[in-house]
Amino acid sequence: ASLMHLSGVWKIYQMGDTEFAALKNIDLEIQTGEFVVILGPSGSGKSTIMNLLGCLDMPNKGIVQLNGKDISKMQESELAQIRGQLIGFIFQQFNLIPILNVIENVMLPLEFQEENADYSWKKAEELLEIVNLSDKKYNLPSQLSGGQRQRVAIARSLAVDPMVILADEPTGNLDSTTGTYILDFLSELHKKESKTIIMITHDPELAEYADRVVHILDGTIERIEIRNNK
Ligand code: ADP
Ligand code: ADP
Numbered sequence: 001a002s003l004m005h006l007s008g009v010w011k012i013y014q015m016g017d018t019e020f021a022a023l024k025n026i027d028l029e030i031q032t033g034e035f036v037v038i039l040g041p042s043g044s045g046k047s048t049i050m051n052l053l054g055c056l057d058m059p060n061k062g063i064v065q066l067n068g069k070d071i072s073k074m075q076e077s078e079l080a081q082i083r084g085q086l087i088g089f090i091f092q093q094f095n096l097i098p099i100l101n102v103i104e105n106v107m108l109p110l111e112f113q114e115e116n117a118d119y120s121w122k123k124a125e126e127l128l129e130i131v132n133l134s135d136k137k138y139n140l141p142s143q144l145s146g147g148q149r150q151r152v153a154i155a156r157s158l159a160v161d162p163m164v165i166l167a168d169e170p171t172g173n174l175d176s177t178t179g180t181y182i183l184d185f186l187s188e189l190h191k192k193e194s195k196t197i198i199m200i201t202h203d204p205e206l207a208e209y210a211d212r213v214v215h216i217l218d219g220t221i222e223r224i225e226i227r228n229n230k
Helices: 046-053 076-086 102-112 117-130 146-158 176-193 204-209
Strands: 002-015 018-031 035-039 061-066 087-091 164-168 196-201 212-217 220-226
Touching (some): 018 046, 035 176, 035 204, 046 164, 046 196, 076 087, 087 146, 102 117, 102 146, 117 146, 146 176, 164 176, 196 204
Parallel strands (some): 035 196, 035 212
Antiparallel strands (some): 002 018, 212 220
C-alpha cells in the first residue's frame, strides 16, 4: 500500500527578493515495507524532501500524502502526533540528550506519549537488547562510541513502534566499519520486521542496501533504480 506520496511537489525558498526552487515537480510514491534510498550530491534537495516526508515542512505546490491523507489539510496537533508516533527519525549527529543516560534517552519518546513509566522502562530495555547495548543502560552518551550512540538513537526511534524510519545520513559521522554495522542493522530491521526505511545520503555505497534508489539532482528526480535486495 502507498504510505507516502509526493505528487507534483515544488519547494521554493525565498531569499530576499529572489526565489529558489529546491524541488521541482517531484513525484514519488513510497510503499509500506520498502527500503528506499534517496541519493544525491550536496544541495540536490534531499533534506528538503526529508522535511516534507517527515511532516516538518509543507510544499509550495503539489500534494504530500501520508496514508492517503493530504498533510496540508491536517491540524498542527495531528502533524505533531504523526511526527511523534508514526515516524522515527535518525540523524547524522545522533541528537541524543547529553544529560540523560542511555535508557532515559530511549524512553523519552514514550514519556512524550505519556506511557506509564514501567511500560516505558521495559520497552526501552527490550530495545537496548535489540541494539546490543544492555550493558550501557546507565552510561551517558558522552561515554559511548559513535556507533554505540547511533544504536541508542535507533533504539529511541523504534520506541513508539513507528511505521517508517527516516534516516538522514545515519553513518555520516561514523567510520566505515561502524557505518556498515549500523546499515546492516537497519537492513535486518527492514527484512525481519518489515519496517519501512527511507534513508537520504550522498554516498552511492549506501544505496546497495535499498530496494529502490531515487537519484536526485538539482531538485528533480533523475531516475529511479530498482534493486533486488529481498
Ligand atoms: P541536500 O540535503 O541535498 O544537501 P537541501 O535540501 O538541503 O539539499 O538544499 C537544496 C537546495 O535548497 C540547496 O541549494 C540549498 O542551498 C537550498 N536551501 C535549503 N534550505 C534553504 C533555505 N531555508 N533557504 C534558502 N535556500 C535553502
Ligand atoms: P565502535 O563505534 O567503538 O566501533 P561499534 O558500535 O561498532 O563500536 O561496536 C560496538 C559493539 O558492537 C562491539 O562490542 C562489537 O563487538 C559489536 N559489533 C560491532 N560490529 C558488529 C557486527 N558487525 N556484528 C556484531 N557485533 C558487532
